[in-house]
Amino acid sequence: MAEITLKTLAHSYSKNPSGPEDYAIRKMEHVWAQGGAYALLGPSGCGKSTLLNIISGLVTPSEGDVLFDGKRMNELPPEKRNIAQVFQFPVIYDTMTVYDNLAFPLRNQGGFSEEQIRTKVHEVADVLELSGELSRKAKGLSADQKQKVSMGRGLVREDVTAILFDEPLTVIDPQLKWRLRRKLKQIHERFDITMVYVTHDQLEASTFADKIALMYEGQIVQFGTPQELFERPAHTFVGYFIGSPGMNFFEPRLTDEGLMFNGKVIPVSDQVLAKVRSSGSDNIKLGIRPEFVTLGAEATDQRYEVTVTGVEDLGTYRLVDVEFGAVTVKVRIPEDQPVPSDAASIGFPEPWLKVYVDERLVEADHE
Ligand SMILES: Nc1ncnc2c1ncn2[C@@H]1O[C@H](COP(=O)(O)OP(=O)(O)OP(=O)(O)O)[C@@H](O)[C@H]1O
Numbered sequence: 001m002a003e004i005t006l007k008t009l010a011h012s013y014s015k016n017p018s019g020p021e022d023y024a025i026r027k028m029e030h031v032w033a034q035g036g037a038y039a040l041l042g043p044s045g046c047g048k049s050t051l052l053n054i055i056s057g058l059v060t061p062s063e064g065d066v067l068f069d070g071k072r073m074n075e076l077p078p079e080k081r082n083i084a085q086v087f088q089f090p091v092i093y094d095t096m097t098v099y100d101n102l103a104f105p106l107r108n109q110g111g112f113s114e115e116q117i118r119t120k121v122h123e124v125a126d127v128l129e130l131s132g133e134l135s136r137k138a139k140g141l142s143a144d145q146k147q148k149v150s151m152g153r154g155l156v157r158e159d160v161t162a163i164l165f166d167e168p169l170t171v172i173d174p175q176l177k178w179r180l181r182r183k184l185k186q187i188h189e190r191f192d193i194t195m196v197y198v199t200h201d202q203l204e205a206s207t208f209a210d211k212i213a214l215m216y217e218g219q220i221v222q223f224g225t226p227q228e229l230f231e232r233p234a235h236t237f238v239g240y241f242i243g244s245p246g247m248n249f250f251e252p253r254l255t256d257e258g259l260m261f262n263g264k265v266i267p268v269s270d271q272v273l274a275k276v277r278s279s280g281s282d283n284i285k286l287g288i289r290p291e292f293v294t295l296g297a298e299a300t301d302q303r304y305e306v307t308v309t310g311v312e313d314l315g316t317y318r319l320v321d322v323e324f325g326a327v328t329v330k331v332r333i334p335e336d337q338p339v340p341s342d343a344a345s346i347g348f349p350e351p352w353l354k355v356y357v358d359e360r361l362v363e364a365d366h367e
Pocket of ligand 1: 046051200
């Protein structure tokens, strides 16, 4: 069992890094608690694989420490870390049977009788629904079955404390993906193992994980439940990356009256406004998700006049583009809600309008 702590961790592939852009991992602190099901989500190149390889020992971090249950792991080679890693492409021996593939890690480790190995292999094969395939050569298996064998090789070892998955469903047919995803969930429930699942797909991340670590430019910019990432993006990138489409952003001007956009003051709480003022920054953004913008007819006090420029029918809902000053705001409405033809207005319900300074969320202090 292991809690995985990343302490002032940073990594550069360059020998002489000259600035933050030379770092694949920029200084981070993070804890993966024992037994959790986590996703590490982010766009291509943000550092996900580097981070996994640092945890498993394939990459030695240039700065900081990797701790398992408080013990420093930096110098320990991968095979001594009790971590199983499942890659995009199944790592199995094609010429061996499924049984021998699953038995391999235990035979390699030594100290187990054939009877013990048989029991363990059958237990894991049962969970993975591979019992009927045990005597088959791995070569003839389908891609998803091969990937299950790869996972099984990690699961047979009693000493494995964490399994790291690096985009494990990439080569799996779309119609089989959901089955494997469900299987992973069951495995997590059955075995008390920390699982970290790397993906760039938000749907995959939120169906698998209890908590998602969203990575951007070598940093974890938010760690929270899928709902938290949706409702309270801590960074503009989270707002942009999560959701379909992502959050609307527009840049207000800070004046004596407050945050102005398109000739009107956009109300935010006094405390938030005070924080924005004291930051001294002029990188201020307002963000609201398309799901939370309200669309109606004429503008009133707290609503803003807009022009409808496009409507996209997406089955159960519609996406309406409205022109608000110089920006296009996307509004998501139920399919049966009428779209005003000429005089339209939008509103920003207070809890859902977020304020960002230097890309970070600024909130009122909680009581
Ligand atoms: N072996 C390496 N040598 C030099 N640079 C590397 C190496 N591996 C990765 N990088 C760089 O480090 C950064 C992070 O890459 P990494 O593969 O960790 O990202 P990722 O989020 O896993 O991306 P992807 O989803 O495309 O695999 C990128 O800029 C990449 O070019």
